[in-house]
Amino acid sequence: MTVSPLPRRGIALEGRDRPGRVLRVSSHPETGRTILSIWEDNTCRATVRLSPADVAELIGALASSIAEASQLKEFGNNVS
DSSP states (O other), X not given: OOOOOOOSSEEEEEOSSSTTEEEEEEXXXXXXXXXXXXXXXXXXXXXXXXXXXXXXXXXXXXXXXXXXXXXXXXXXXXXX
């Protein structure tokens, strides 16, 4: 897949484990979907189309992950 510009409603997050890897999050309210896509350099490797309910579930999982990591740091464990 060739490079397409990031939609106006979205973000791109650079991966920390591999240079050139990016997670794009784009909102498409006209279709009721949020799309997550994984890019390596200029190539799209995978996409997932999420419904609003899926996005809510993902946000909950991410929030739990942050809370758990925060608790580990408070007890002196090193989390990367």
